[in-house]
Amino acid sequence: MTAVCIETPTRFARYTCASNTTIPKGTLLALTSPNTAAACAAADAVAGGIAWMEKNAADATTEITAALDGVWGITASTEGNITIGMDVVSSDVANMIAPYDTLDDEDGLVFGKALETFASVTSAVIKVRLNI
Numbered sequence: 001m002t003a004v005c006i007e008t009p010t011r012f013a014r015y016t017c018a019s020n021t022t023i024p025k026g027t028l029l030a031l032t033s034p035n036t037a038a039a040c041a042a043a044d045a046v047a048g049g050i051a052w053m054e055k056n057a058a059d060a061t062t063e064i065t066a067a068l069d070g071v072w073g074i075t076a077s078t079e080g081n082i083t084i085g086m087d088v089v090s091s092d093v094a095n096m097i098a099p100y101d102t103l104d105d106e107d108g109l110v111f112g113k114a115l116e117t118f119a120s121v122t123s124a125v126i127k128v129r130l131n132i
Helices: none
Strands: 002-009 012-016 027-030 036-039 048-050 063-067 071-076 087-090 096-098 110-114 124-130
Touching: 012 036, 012 048, 036 048, 071 110
Parallel strands: 071 096
Antiparallel strands: 002 071, 012 063, 027 036, 027 048, 048 063, 071 124, 087 096, 087 110, 110 124
């Protein structure tokens, strides 16, 4: 499930992306060099924001716009408990977040702060204030 916008973002970035890929709106993005974004499906990926537009493989474009702030409903993985105010990072499952661990903020991995507490019994959507 992709992220759902709850409070509209005010900051955006434009990234390069592969022309032959599809990235749905609301997809968590991982950032690589040089200034390239792709759908995030790896734990502790460098946070690139959330796709603000749909990128279709057939459109042959090589750019995508990403939201860098706002409040989003994002699925939390079962990788650990998340408490309100805790930093969250990407999970190893596409479009899911996981609890912060040591030094993630220094490495640019933090997607934002949890606005709700989550017990990791089953996956659930929680509010996250994105802050890239």
